[in-house]
Amino acid sequence: xxxxxxxxxxxxxTGRLHLGHYVGSLKRRVELQNSGEFDKIYIEIAxxxxxxxxxxxxxxxxxxxxxxxxxxxxxGIDPEKTTIFVQSQIPELCELTxxxxxxxxxxxxxxxxxxxxxxxxxxxxxxxPAGFLTYPVSQAADxxxxxxxxxPVGEDQLPMLEQTREIVRTFNRLYDEVLVEPxxxxxxxxxxxxxxxxxxxxxxxxxxGNCIYLSDSEEEIKKKVMGMxxxxxxxxxxxxxxxxxxxxxTYLDAFCKEEHFEKYLPEYKNxxxxxxxxxxxxxxxxxxxxxxxxxxxxxxxxxxxxxEEYQKDIRKVYQILEEGSKKAREAGSKKIEEVxxxxxxxxxxDQDLINSHVEKYNK
Numbered sequence: 398x399x400x401x402x403x404x405x406x407x408x409x410x411t412g413r414l415h416l417g418h419y420v421g422s423l424k425r426r427v428e429l430q431n432s433g434e435f436d437k438i439y440i441e442i443a444x445x446x447x448x449x450x451x452x453x454x455x456x457x458x459x460x461x462x463x464x465x466x467x468x469x470x471x472x473g474i475d476p477e478k479t480t481i482f483v484q485s486q487i488p489e490l491c492e493l494t495x496x497x498x499x500x501x502x503x504x505x506x507x508x509x510x511x512x513x514x515x516x517x518x519x520x521x522x523x524x525x526p527a528g529f530l531t532y533p534v535s536q537a538a539d540x541x542x543x544x545x546x547x548x549p550v551g552e553d554q555l556p557m558l559e560q561t562r563e564i565v566r567t568f569n570r571l572y573d574e575v576l577v578e579p580x581x582x583x584x585x586x587x588x589x590x591x592x593x594x595x596x597x598x599x600x601x602x603x604x605x606g607n608c609i610y611l612s613d614s615e616e617e618i619k620k621k622v623m624g625m626x627x628x629x630x631x632x633x634x635x636x637x638x639x640x641x642x643x644x645x646x647t648y649l650d651a652f653c654k655e656e657h658f659e660k661y662l663p664e665y666k667n668x669x670x671x672x673x674x675x676x677x678x679x680x681x682x683x684x685x686x687x688x689x690x691x692x693x694x695x696x697x698x699x700x701x702x703x704x705e706e707y708q709k710d711i712r713k714v715y716q717i718l719e720e721g722s723k724k725a726r727e728a729g730s731k732k733i734e735e736v737x738x739x740x741x742x743x744x745x746x747d748q749d750l751i752n753s754h755v756e757k758y759n760k
Contacts, residue, residue, distance in 0.1 A: 402746040404429060404543035405579075406502040407441030407452040410461035414468040415608035417592040419600035420651050421551045429549065437727060439543050440469060442718070445484045446535055449528035450519060466714050468611050469703035470567070472486070476717045482725035483718055484539070489729035493538035493736060498531060500567045501560070506530050510556045518604075537561035540542050551575075553591060553600075572744060573739035585678045592651060595645040597626030609693070611700050618697065622690040627682045640672045645685050652692050661691040680737040726742060 406426060408418060442465050447458045462483060469481060484490060512532060512601055516525055528535075533556075540548055540561050548558055550721065558581050565576040591600050594607025601608050609621050627645050631638035640646045649668055658665050665671045670686075674680045707714055707760065737743045 399499045400546070401544070402434060402547065402578075403543060404547050404549065404582075405540050405543050406439075406685060407443050407539065408457055408465055410465045411447050412457075412461055412603035413464045413612050414650075415601055415610045418468075418610070419472065419611060420592055421584060422549050423469075423472045423474075425582070426479075430473075430475060430478050430549075435547070437543070440474060440479055440481050440540055441484050441543070441725075442466060443484045443539070446532055449526055449532060450521075452526070459518070462718070463711065463714060464612075466718055467704050467707055470707050470714065470717075471700045472613065473504045473703075475591075475722060479718060480724050482722040484589050487542070487726050487729050489733040490535070490538050490542055492529070492621040492733055493542055495534045496736065496740065497534045497537055497564050497568070497713055500571075501531075501534055503530075505560075505563075506543050509533055510559060511553060512557075513625040513632040514553075520596065533557050533560040533703045534564070537564045541565060542724070542732050544577045544732065546577055547582050548579045551591060552583055555581055555583070556629045570738075572741075575735050575739045577669065593644055593647055595621055595625050595644065595655045597642065608714050611697060612704055613695045613697070615698075616700075618693055619690050622693065623683075623686050625686060627685075631682060635709050637678040637679050638675045638680070638682075640676060645682070646672065646675075646710070647684070647690055648689055649692070651687075652696060657688075657692050657695075662688050722739065736747065 406422060408414065414423065426440065429435060442462055443697050444458050444462055448455065474481065494672065512530065533595050536557055537560060550558055558579065562578050565578045568576050593599065594601045594605055596607045600607055609618055629638040629641050653668050655667050658667060675685065734743065
């Protein structure tokens with residue numbers, strides 16, 4: 398029998414989704430959804446994981462579940478092809494996480510590079526919430542409960558996926574080979590793996606406030622683009638400029654296509670010509686920012702329009718989430734029974750165990 402190809406991916410509902418999410422995963426998810434390559438696709442709104450570092454502000458998570466759902470639908474995630482579900486509505490995920498915690502040491506969790514970076518970013522120091530530290534274990538449960546074979550991730554998430562693979566190998570060795578070891582699907586464009594923020598100092602992040610959101614208005618996008626970090630030494634148009642570390646050019650690397658030049662900047666054939674002119678001097682920041690703005694407006698206009706349509710019927714969006722969560726739970730309940738049988742804690746279904754005790758005490 399042919400092995401099913403299954404995708405599992407998702408986002409934490411701590412705010413609206415931004416360009417970093419879009420180029421890093423969302424755009425690719427839509428392409429994979431429409432490729433016909435996969436038998437099942439699950440996209441999770443990871444509210445339980447969001448609570449691990451937002452327990453003091455649960456309304457932030459509650460309010461953003463619908464915002465993330467709207468962004469998914471606006472980008473082209475189709476609930477007829479993709480199961481969109483809410484993590485907290487699948488109790489089997491908590492149960493599976495609990496079993497996996499016995500297969501991972503505290504020191505291994507503390508060595509996870511992604512977790513170390515996130516702990517530093519949030520300033521937890523020695524006051525790390527246990528739930529946040531065990532985030533990779535929860536993620537492993539998300540992936541394996543649905544037998545995911547492929548997980549679209551950025552390069553910064555590869556250590557998390559490797560931890561999942563370790564858990565799968567340990568479980569299968571100790572108990573029975575019932576878990577699928579997933580593979581990573583990383584963006585083909587390296588720039589898309591870690592799009593920098595508008596300030597050029599870090600990756601685009603909701604918490605740092607350096608984002609262009611998918612739901613931003615045309616005016617908001619233009620204002621943000623025109624205020625982007627470029628080359629601080631490029632003070633006059635005639636000055637030579639640096640392309641490396643220049644946020645505008647990084648975004649052009651991620652979004653620009655040759656046909657954009659014919660539409661918006663016909664005096665150049667391609668991005669290499671534009672970069673060469675900037676490096677030798679004679680090309681101002683305003684001009685390249687206006688060019689980037691045109692490109693982003695073209696990319697985001699249809700997304701914004703679809704979002705506005707879904708916003709007119711929020712009850713329907715909640716219905717999509719409820720139906721997707723029910724479907725996900727049906728799949729998860731079957732898998733958790735398989736896991737419990739492998740571990741040997743399916744006491745009431747294990748007739749061999751029951752019969753052995755009957756024989757033992759009825760001799």
